[in-house]
Amino acid sequence: MADAGRTIEDRLREEYFQLLPEIRRVAGQLQSEVNYHLLPIANALETYEQLIVKSRVKECESAVDALRRRQEGASFDDDQVARYSLANLKDLAGVRILVFPRQRIIQVDRALREIFGSWTADPVATEEQVLALKYHGFSAASQLISAEYQIVAI
Amino acid sequence: MEEILLMTSLATKQYLLDSGGYSYNIDRQVYFNRSAKKIFSVDFLEDHEGPEIEQSINEKTDGREWRFYFNSPPPESVKRQVVESLG
Numbered sequence: 001m002a003d004a005g006r007t008i009e010d011r012l013r014e015e016y017f018q019l020l021p022e023i024r025r026v027a028g029q030l031q032s033e034v035n036y037h038l039l040p041i042a043n044a045l046e047t048y049e050q051l052i053v054k055s056r057v058k059e060c061e062s063a064v065d066a067l068r069r070r071q072e073g074a075s076f077d078d079d080q081v082a083r084y085s086l087a088n089l090k091d092l093a094g095v096r097i098l099v100f101p102r103q104r105i106i107q108v109d110r111a112l113r114e115i116f117g118s119w120t121a122d123p124v125a126t127e128e129q130v131l132a133l134k135y136h137g138f139s140a141a142s143q144l145i146s147a148e149y150q151i152v153a154i
Numbered sequence: 155m156e157e158i159l160l161m162t163s164l165a166t167k168q169y170l171l172d173s174g175g176y177s178y179n180i181d182r183q184v185y186f187n188r189s190a191k192k193i194f195s196v197d198f199l200e201d202h203e204g205p206e207i208e209q210s211i212n213e214k215t216d217g218r219e220w221r222f223y224f225n226s227p228p229p230e231s232v233k234r235q236v237v238e239s240l241g
Contacts, residue, residue: 072198073193073195073228073232076231076232076235079231
């Protein structure tokens with residue numbers, strides 16, 4: 001009976017906290033893999049150059065809102081509860097690679113494409129230029145939670 | 155060339171909506187006109203060409219109930235949430 005009054009958002013929040021340990025594991029493993037594979041580049045940086053790898057886990061409300069915004073009319077259908085799952089989001093776990101100078105981006109991108117070649121490219125672009133290279137896919141850490149990495153110039 | 159065509163197409167659609175008196179609701183990602191009682195989803199606008207959008211804007215309605223232009227007909231609960239969010 002108590003379940004009847006719960007909204008789709010409530011159910012998704014519950015799902016989020018069920019998924020959270022796995023999301024954290026995916027983010028942690030991806031960060032470690034990226035750090036490992038970029039080590040040769042990191043070790044060869046000049047003193048003024050920078051390569052920073054940061055992991056992040058999408059916040060609960062941000063995830064629920066992102067899933068809602070993906071629906072037409074940015075609204076959940078109250079009668080289709082089973083249709084929605086946060087596991088459908090591609091960026092629950094993510095890694096951001098900050099690079100300076102910009103010229104290093106191509107080198108970093110190539111190194112990671114060798115490892116994550118099957119991941120889907122989804123660059124962040126304006127009408128004029130590409131702001132960040134972005135890829136999403138499944139890592140060895142999970143077949144349920146997909147992850148994303150972005151390469152951005154500082 | 156493709157990019158130029160896309161930008162022209164987007165600019166045309168934006169012009170049609172602006173000149174038709176449509177406002178954007180960022181929370182529900184829809185364009186709406188209170189007096190015409192019409193609501194267009196961004197998905198619909200992206201997937202349909204200018205002339206079809208213009209036809210929809212000019213389409214006569216009885217003006218009593220909101221008319222939704224979505225790719226998939228929205229269920230009643232979605233219609234209710236969208237209309238409520240317009241205030």
